[in-house]
Amino acid sequence: MTNPLPTPRVTEQLTAAGAAIEHESFAIIDREVGAHAYPAHEWPVVRRMIHASADFEMNGLVQFHPEAVSAAIAAIRRGASFIVDVEMIRVGLSKPRLQHFGIEVHEFISDPEVIAAAKAANTTRAVMAMRRAAEQGLLAGSVVAIGNAPTALLEVVRLMEAGQAQPAVVLGMPVGFVSAAESKEALIASNRAPWIVVRGRKGGSTLVVAALHALMALAETADSER
Template sequence: MTQLNHPILEKSFAIIDAEVGEHHLSSQEYAIARRVIHTTADFDYLNLLQFSSNAIASGINALRQRTPIITDVTMIKQGIITLVSKTFQNPIIAAVEQASIADSGKTRTETGLLRTYSQYPQGVYLIGNAPTALLALCDQVAESPIKPALIIGATVGFVSVVESKQALAALDVPQIRVQGRKGGSPVAAAILNALLVLAWDHDQSSR
């Protein structure tokens, strides 16, 4: 069986477990939060992460079916490619790489995201950098009969960040959000990597 977690990572998890103690999250939600805490050293994520009722199950199912994974920026793609290659080998597409020039009035990431969504509306979406991309995605999802398997909304910063997450929260779509201004590419990658481990463990235990 492929060992996905390095022994040093498991040691870090044990330290996090000891510091967290009792918590309100389910075992799967905590597995995701713990990996984000490991990445950020920020225990606020125990409360900042928000999960829709079917988000984790939908994400696990999509990953096991090798559903394409769409990231807003290349950094997230690089942050998940190792575990993806060790597990289900899903296609990974960085939206920003799909647009060498931005459409008028849009950012490159937003432009690439819109192009990618037209091809993969059912994909797993990780938005950890560009609020314009998350807002554009939310607009498309609201109008489309086909919904993404999962949206991870972890935009970071000050301009349109909270608004982009509020737009996601208003949608009836499987989602994992980071409340407030915190987030970023490492956080989005950590959430997806934790889901990959959960999906892989599920796959191995069912054999």
């Protein structure tokens, strides 16, 4: 008789069969990734990012502030808001997983007032979206996750250095060729909040979603061990 499939957790696939496939994917990654220097609390985040992208270069490109994972887990467990730069991240996040922790996701890049303000100030919508989040007090104690717009990440850094924002943790993963790598280095250099970055030009909304799902899984594990 075959062993029954494990009951999936909230932060896994919705069916036991789906969870089994996901676990096998993770096992394949563990076998093929080669050596890595990530401690046990960071590797699940990197592994899920590799799973989402099939890009083994994440092994090494993903770097963590020493307190990033613990800060993210604590924020998720208390239901801190996620502030994201684009709609793609918001719609990519699992509703059951968010509801489990009571997390609200905020993004303002398509807000008509944000668009108008960006045009008036001759800046990007991403910049004004982060300012809107700060004005509403949403950046305090939140999980900020940037996967598309380097200008959003640079604005978060500016707001932190000006004392106008204090997120719990910042995921800096914008993809691209103009200021993407530089914005991540600015976040690291600022060191005003714990951070997780993908160094260089690589990044993207898919990687942010993967990282957030991994962090929610770690938070659920922490809850179950209480």
